[in-house]
Amino acid sequence: MPTAALPAEGHLLIVGAGLAGYHTARGVRANGHTGPITIFGEETRPAYDRPALSKAYLTGAVAEEDLLLDDPEDPLDVTWVSGVGVVSLSGNPEGTETLGVHTADGRFHPGDAVVITTGASALSLPVASSEQGISARPYVLRNMEDALALRETSLQGLAVAVVGGGFLALEAAATCTERGAGSVTVAAGEQLPGARRLGTAVGEAILSAHQAHGVQFAPPARAQAVRSCTRGHEVILAAGETITADVVICAIGAKPRTEWLLDSAVQLTSGHGAVMCDDTGATCIPGVYAAGDCAQWASHSSGLRPVGHWQEAVEEAAVVAAALTGADPVPLQEPYFWSDQFDLRIQGAGRIHLADEVTVVDGTPQEGNLLVHYARGGQNLGILGINRLRDVTRWRKQRRIRPAQLHSPAAEHPMTVGSHPTAAETAPTAA
Structure with missing residues (x-):
């Protein structure tokens, strides 16, 4: 014991x-x-x-x-x-x-x-000085107070800018659209949201679903700052472009x-x-x-x-x-994350952040029913499904680690330590 x-x-x-x-x-x-x-x-x-x-x-x-x-x-x-x-x-x-x-x-x-x-x-964008001398900070979504402040703001007909390309930002964009925002623009910092972490097909599926609901995406340049202006607020991008909005939501990490x-x-x-x-x-x-x-x-x-x-x-x-x-040790299971965006239920499991091989097993980005496998050196590391609950659940059950396996290095950590990027550099944003 x-x-x-x-x-x-x-x-x-x-x-x-x-x-x-x-x-x-x-x-x-x-x-x-x-x-x-x-x-x-x-x-x-x-x-x-x-x-x-x-x-x-x-x-x-x-x-x-x-x-x-x-x-x-x-x-x-x-x-x-x-x-x-x-x-x-x-x-x-x-x-x-x-x-x-x-x-x-x-x-x-x-x-x-x-x-x-x-x-x-929550991290937020720097607030740049404005000619009007007004410095309103962006909304963030880390705790109840943050969410309550945004929920109590009527978005009907307003222009909303969402900064960030992770699931939190994309969920916020979808929710603002459903709440009646006049327009929603996402500054994701990449051409296809989530593609760097999850692969091109997943990025295409997310982009397609959001655009079908009227969400716009800014040029793939990182946001640098936000400032107030006579028309509301401006998000300043690294390439020099700006996004003008009545409401700015920042979801760039924590x-x-x-x-x-x-x-x-x-x-x-x-x-x-x-x-x-x-x-x-x-x-x-x-x-x-x-x-x-x-x-x-x-x-x-x-x-x-x-x-x-x-x-x-x-x-x-x-x-x-x-x-x-002093209880029996508890094994950490394969990582798991999920996100709901419009009619997409995105679920991922395994060490996707370590993979360098991404294979679409079934479905298409346009139909929103993707099943994607992730591997490294031919070894399957993870799975992602869009509206594929049964497939992801089956994969997780097959990979479930039981207490008796705790002393097996292969069961707990099948990859070689030291040869891969850190999780902080490549992990998907969790829901």
């Missing part, structure tokens, strides 16, 4: 009340932990699911309560500390400093273990929310500032773990797994929960 990192009656502190934080607490309780659990979250809302923020929530099809992670009929036995941010971490690799966290209200909270699940914050750890003993990656962990989520400080969008596990840094998927956060939470409680 593995050794538990958290004493049976020990106090667990979870910093971050999002998907990874909630599922860590849920997993720890499911594994039999009876000690206190405290979850800290800056937002005053209960923990909620985020994928619908760019889709059903934005259209009003679902309400906030529909997105809540905790079951009001059977709530988790945890203490929620909401609306108060954590400002620093106490603890060091030598174990000579008391483990715990400091909150913005000046309090210190000691704990027997700490799990960092603070997620990531940065780990780890600024509060800069003075701690936790090691952060030099590029994005993510928390460096092994593949159990453990950091360099005993008793401190990290999971979700703020963390870079060893398999992320080696390029063997993509970063930022919804499924990845849930599975990492289960791995961390097992490590904390």
Whole structure:
């Protein structure tokens, strides 16, 4: 039986009340932990699911309560500390400093273990100066407040510019069209949205579906900045062109929310500032773990797994929960992501980001029923289906890793470490 990192009656502190934080607490309780659990979250809302923020929530099809992670009929036995941010971490690799966290209200909270699940914050375009002296920032879609601000803005007849070529940007473009925007223009930075990550045929299918609903695409040049003008706002592209719009939505990625750890003993990656962990989520400080969008596990840094998927956060939470409680190790399954855009249900599974061979197995981009296989060196690594639920589900079931396979390197990491681009460079944007 593995050794538990958290004493049976020990106090667990979870910093971050999002998907990874909630599922860590849920997993720890499911594994039999009876000690206190405290979850800290800056937002005053209960923990909620985020994928619908760019889709059903934005259209009003679902309400906030529909997105809540905790079951009001059977709530988790945890203490929620909401609306108060954590400002620093106490603890060091030598174990000579008391483990715990400091909150913005000046309090210190000691704990027997700490799990960092603070997620990531949305990146945005720089705001260029304008002759009018007005500097309105673009909308982003990272949390409930972001989505609520956009949902409460009437788009009827307005011109909308969406910056970004990932699934979040494309979902936002589709949703704005469905909400009655007069025009929607996407600045994706490439001729075919998603083609660099998923292949030409997938990019053609996405482009075709959006254009069929009236969405326009800007020339394939990266957006540089946004500025206010007499007609609303202008998105400035690298090639010199501008897109004029009444509303600008920016979906160009996210940065780990780890600024509060800069003075701690936790090691952060030099590029994005993510928390460096092994593949159990453990950091360099005993008793401190990290999971979700703020963390870079060893398999992320080696390029063997993509970063930022919804499924990845849930599975990492289960791995961390097992490590904390001494339960049997939990295997990470093949990565999985999905996106809903108009009548397209896009699902991908496997290590697509490592592939250099893309083969259309069935369907056409125009019909929106593609089935695509991804390989490297003749070895099948992944699958993507557009409106092909059965095919993708079958592939995932065949690749499912069971606990007995955990000690087989071929089962967990079939590719050679060090010979591939990193996941941060090539991973698809997750829904």
